[in-house]
Amino acid sequence: xxxxxxxxxxxxxxxxxxxxxxxxxxxxxxxxxxxxxxxxxxxxxxxxxxxxxxxxxxxxxxxxxxxxxxxxxxxxxxxxxxxxxxxxxxxxxxxxxxxxxxxxxxxxxxxxxxxxxx
Amino acid sequence: xxxxxxxxxxxxxxxxxxxxxxxxxxxxxxxxxxxxxxxxxxxxxxxxxxxxxxxxxxxxxxxxxxxxxxxxxxxxxxxxxxxxxxxxxxxxxxxxxxxxxxxxxxxxxxxxxxxxxx
DNA sequence: CATCGATATCGACGTGCTTCGATGTTCCTG
DNA sequence: CAGGAACATCGAAGCACGTCGATATCGATG
Numbered sequence: 001x002x003x004x005x006x007x008x009x010x011x012x013x014x015x016x017x018x019x020x021x022x023x024x025x026x027x028x029x030x031x032x033x034x035x036x037x038x039x040x041x042x043x044x045x046x047x048x049x050x051x052x053x054x055x056x057x058x059x060x061x062x063x064x065x066x067x068x069x070x071x072x073x074x075x076x077x078x079x080x081x082x083x084x085x086x087x088x089x090x091x092x093x094x095x096x097x098x099x100x101x102x103x104x105x106x107x108x109x110x111x112x113x114x115x116x117x118x
Numbered sequence: 119x120x121x122x123x124x125x126x127x128x129x130x131x132x133x134x135x136x137x138x139x140x141x142x143x144x145x146x147x148x149x150x151x152x153x154x155x156x157x158x159x160x161x162x163x164x165x166x167x168x169x170x171x172x173x174x175x176x177x178x179x180x181x182x183x184x185x186x187x188x189x190x191x192x193x194x195x196x197x198x199x200x201x202x203x204x205x206x207x208x209x210x211x212x213x214x215x216x217x218x219x220x221x222x223x224x225x226x227x228x229x230x231x232x233x234x235x236x
Numbered sequence: 237c238a239t240c241g242a243t244a245t246c247g248a249c250g251t252g253c254t255t256c257g258a259t260g261t262t263c264c265t266g
Numbered sequence: 267c268a269g270g271a272a273c274a275t276c277g278a279a280g281c282a283c284g285t286c287g288a289t290a291t292c293g294a295t296g
Contacts, residue, residue, distance in 0.1 A: 040154035
């Protein structure tokens with residue numbers, strides 16, 4: 001199987017123009033789909049919004065697990081997916097891992113599924 | 119199993135505010151995730167872009183099947199998913215089914231994953 | 237250095253999704 | 267009205283994904 005790299009959102013921009021401008025290639029579509037799949041999950045959407053809404057715009061796993069209502073391994077898994085997709089940033093301080101939004105990552109992704117300003 | 123309705127994009131807007139404004143509820147996250155899943159697929163992304171790029175901004179299945187390289191039932195299935203999600207519009211004229219983009223559907227969806235202008 | 241707490245990784249299970257061939261449906265055409 | 271063409275639906279197969287418990291790792295603490 002040909003594995004497709006999960007590029008950070010920023011790199012996705014370089015690869016493909018907005019969806020509605022011209023017919024996408026198979027490769028561009030696969031890269032963009034990977035990024036969209038990363039946020040197309042209820043648990044991960046809630047994690048994103050919880051991190052954004054948290055004071056200081058960062059949160060550790062312990063802050064997120066209980067309100068999300070999922071097990072610790074599952075929360076950790078979802079956070080890894082979001083980090084790999086370039087949407088969240090992980091910073092380990094001591095025993096805790098703090099997550100924050102990568103600036104402009106979501107906006108960049110949003111720009112790829114919108115028609116360009118005309 | 120509790121089935122969740124696949125609301126058209128327009129209705130999604132009414133249900134939930136942008137991801138980064140405040141913590142989403144489980145229900146809002148599930149509705150938004152459903153819409154995002156609809157476009158988080160390489161074949162469907164290419165279908166969207168092919169319809170948008172096609173002359174007259176509409177296309178029938180016969181126009182899409184060959185360049186996409188998938189079987190006719192599969193193309194039909196993906197188109198149905200996009201229509202159910204409120205992203206494409208289907209119009210049957212005689213034997214042919216013509217698909218076109220629902221105006222502002224993608225822009226609305228993009229607006230939900232972006233931080234509001236501050 | 238032994239222990240504990242926070243997080244990551246592993247392996248497994250069930251579910252959902254993408255794809256296909258076969259078939260059904262509807263409409264045009266001769 | 268019989269045949270064909272375009273499209274939708276159905277059922278099955280294979281694979282990906284979300285979730286969990288068990289376990290490993292790593293830093294803090296006594």
